[in-house]
Amino acid sequence: MNETIAFWEQILPQLLQGFSLSLQVTGVSLLFGIPLGLLLALGLRARNFLLKAPLLAVIEVGRGASVLVLLQFVYFGMPTAGLTFTSFVSVVIAFTWCTAAYTSEILRAGMEAVPQGQREAAQALRMTPMDTLCLIILPQGLPIAIPALLGFSILMLQASSLAFVVALPELMSKAQLIGSNTFQYVPIFTLVALLFAVICIPATIVVGHLERRLNRHI
Amino acid sequence: MNSQMLLTIVGGIQWTVILTLTSLAIGIVLGAGLCAMRTSGNKALDAIAACLILILRAVPPIIWLFLIFFGIGTGILEITPFQAAAVGLGLITAANMAEIIRGSLSAVHKGQWEAARALSMPAQYRMIDIIAPQLIRVSLPSVATYAIGLLKDTAIASTIGVPEIAFQATHVSQLTFRGLETFAVAGGLYIALSIPVAWASRWADKRMRLKVAR
Numbered sequence: 090m091n092e093t094i095a096f097w098e099q100i101l102p103q104l105l106q107g108f109s110l111s112l113q114v115t116g117v118s119l120l121f122g123i124p125l126g127l128l129l130a131l132g133l134r135a136r137n138f139l140l141k142a143p144l145l146a147v148i149e150v151g152r153g154a155s156v157l158v159l160l161q162f163v164y165f166g167m168p169t170a171g172l173t174f175t176s177f178v179s180v181v182i183a184f185t186w187c188t189a190a191y192t193s194e195i196l197r198a199g200m201e202a203v204p205q206g207q208r209e210a211a212q213a214l215r216m217t218p219m220d221t222l223c224l225i226i227l228p229q230g231l232p233i234a235i236p237a238l239l240g241f242s243i244l245m246l247q248a249s250s251l252a253f254v255v256a257l258p259e260l261m262s263k264a265q266l267i268g269s270n271t272f273q274y275v276p277i278f279t280l281v282a283l284l285f286a287v288i289c290i291p292a293t294i295v296v297g298h299l300e301r302r303l304n305r306h307i
Numbered sequence: 308m309n310s311q312m313l314l315t316i317v318g319g320i321q322w323t324v325i326l327t328l329t330s331l332a333i334g335i336v337l338g339a340g341l342c343a344m345r346t347s348g349n350k351a352l353d354a355i356a357a358c359l360i361l362i363l364r365a366v367p368p369i370i371w372l373f374l375i376f377f378g379i380g381t382g383i384l385e386i387t388p389f390q391a392a393a394v395g396l397g398l399i400t401a402a403n404m405a406e407i408i409r410g411s412l413s414a415v416h417k418g419q420w421e422a423a424r425a426l427s428m429p430a431q432y433r434m435i436d437i438i439a440p441q442l443i444r445v446s447l448p449s450v451a452t453y454a455i456g457l458l459k460d461t462a463i464a465s466t467i468g469v470p471e472i473a474f475q476a477t478h479v480s481q482l483t484f485r486g487l488e489t490f491a492v493a494g495g496l497y498i499a500l501s502i503p504v505a506w507a508s509r510w511a512d513k514r515m516r517l518k519v520a521r
Binding site: 149150153154155156157158159161162164165166167168169170247248250251253254261264265268274275278279281282285286289290293294 | 361362364365366367368369370371373374377378459460461462463465466472473476477480484485486487488489490491493494495497498501
């Protein structure tokens with residue numbers, strides 16, 4: 090037991106370095122992905138099918154293909170088409186795509202939860218569609234979507250561990266590297282699991298509370 | 308993309324499907340157990356199950372697979388990549404299934420429990436004849452949605468060497484340096500596999516809903 094703790098102390102700085110990169114890549118992807126998801130959700134409200142079809146394709150591929158395959162497509166596939174990205178940029182592109190696709194559904198559901206009367210009232214007051222959206226629909230729809238968005242963010246942080254397949258030196262790659270040098274897989278991955286648990290368990294509990302509080306008002 | 312490459316990738320489908328079904332089966336059985344612990348009324352059992360569920364869901368699937376495959380595998384037990392993946396994904400599925408089943412239990416109308424008790428049915432018949440048939444019908448859409456998610460998560464098993472779709476795609480792309488088509492085909496296969504599941508679940512749900520008390 091003491092040996093394990095000594096070993097953990099020795100590898101923790103490297104793992105924390107990796108974990109900070111995991112958090113960064115997740116954060117950047119969410120930062121790009123959620124606004125894109127909102128744009129997709131708004132685009133899908135258009136009546137023109139020609140406009141909607143490509144958006145639907147983006148969403149269906151982002152949700153339907155495994156995020157691991159998306160990542161490999163961007164990192165290993167795009168160079169065939171003449172586009173070469175660093176591993177960090179590839180991960181951000183793939184995760185942003187996935188985030189935009191999933192959050193567009195979450196945000197759409199949030200906006201649809203705003204009562205129809207709000208829209209009608211805005212129309213009766215002759216508000217422009219832009220004002221209706223920015224002043225009436227979004228301020229009420231976004232808070233409804235927040236617990237689901239946070240839940241999704243936790244899943245994305247977990248998915249960031251997949252970035253090791255494109256050799257991004259995040260938590261999982263660091264652990265894998267130390268593992269292949271020392272063969273101490275159990276202690277290493279236990280520590281990695283603990284690091285994820287320390288962030289994800291409290292976050293899950295908080296999201297659960299938020300969800301219950303939101304449901305109380307409905 | 309020649310037919311040889313395509314056939315190799317398509318050959319991964321069987322492993323993807325078998326892995327999904329195995330993990331789902333493990334998950335449903337263990338998940339029912341976890342759910343029974345959570346709803347048993349015994350505080351200690353409830354707390355243990357709740358903690359297990361939290362831990363299983365807090366750690367990413369790939370970490371579980373590595374822990375099981377490299378952890379147990381290099382120790383006392385011999386374990387194949389497929390077994391490690393099935394156990395790892397099965398455990399995560401169990402945690403999620405427990406929550407799905409618990410949610411569905413509360414969706415079965417309270418009067419059904421009361422009526423069964425009023426007829427003084429023994430507990431096991433109450434469960435098997437009255438509650439379980441409705442539970443299956445109520446939980447079907449969530450289980451199908453989860454199964455589709457699980458199908459995509461099996462791609463993670465490629466990292467420990469289960470020869471499923473993503474693994475074959477990686478293999479082909481390394482041999483031919485044609486990553487673009489290879490991974491596009493792999494992604495397309497996952498989408499193609501999940502569409503029939505979604506359709507079947509919607510069709511079955513529509514028919515089965517009729518036989519649930521409201």
